[in-house]
Amino acid sequence: MSQERTYIMVKPDGVERGLVGKIISRFEQRGYKLAAIRLLKADQALLSQHYADLAEKPFFPRLMAYMTSGPVVGMVWEGKDAVRTGRTLLGETNPLNSAPGTIRGDFCIDVGKNLCHGSDSVENANKEIALWFPQGVCSYDRPSDRLIYE
Incomplete structure (x- = not known):
C-alpha cells in the first residue's frame, strides 16, 4: 500500500x-518511516525556489540570510496522513502558539x-521532495508495515 510522504526540514x-x-x-516514535535524509548548506537558488511564494514579503531578505547561515537537514517521511500529522508534530509556525509536546512548543x-x-x-x-531530492527517495518495506496495512 502506498503511503503519503511529507518533506520536513530542520x-x-x-x-x-x-x-x-x-x-x-x-x-520515528510516531511510527513514520524515513525515506530520505540530506544535510546541506542550501544556496540562494535552491532556497529561492523553495520559498518562491514568500519572495514579495518584506521579511524575505532576512529569511534568506537566516536560511543560508548554516546547514539544513532535509528529510522525507512516509506514512498514513504524513503531511497533516507532520505539521501537528512540529507545532504552530509561531512557537509561542505551539502546544507543549510539539517540537516547536518544546x-x-x-x-x-x-x-x-x-x-x-x-x-x-x-514539489518540495522533487526539489530537495531530485535523485529520488529510498523505497523499502518494514515487516511491521505489512502487518498493519495489508
Missing part, C-alpha cells in the same frame, strides 16, 4: 542547537528561528 538553528536527532526521534520561542519546516499540503510535499 533549519539552521535546529542543526546548530543539536536538535536533529530529537526531531527525527519524534517522527524547543523554541522565536518565529524567526522556529527550527523546522513542514509541507503544508500533499501537493507542496511532492
Whole structure:
C-alpha cells in the first residue's frame, strides 16, 4: 500500500542547537518511516525556489540570510496522513502558539528561528521532495508495515 510522504526540514538553528536527532526521534516514535535524509548548506537558488511564494514579503531578505547561515537537514517521511500529522508534530509556525509536546512548543520561542519546516499540503510535499531530492527517495518495506496495512 502506498503511503503519503511529507518533506520536513530542520533549519539552521535546529542543526546548530543539536536538535536533529530529537526531531527525527519524534517522527520515528510516531511510527513514520524515513525515506530520505540530506544535510546541506542550501544556496540562494535552491532556497529561492523553495520559498518562491514568500519572495514579495518584506521579511524575505532576512529569511534568506537566516536560511543560508548554516546547514539544513532535509528529510522525507512516509506514512498514513504524513503531511497533516507532520505539521501537528512540529507545532504552530509561531512557537509561542505551539502546544507543549510539539517540537516547536518544546524547543523554541522565536518565529524567526522556529527550527523546522513542514509541507503544508500533499501537493507542496511532492514539489518540495522533487526539489530537495531530485535523485529520488529510498523505497523499502518494514515487516511491521505489512502487518498493519495489508
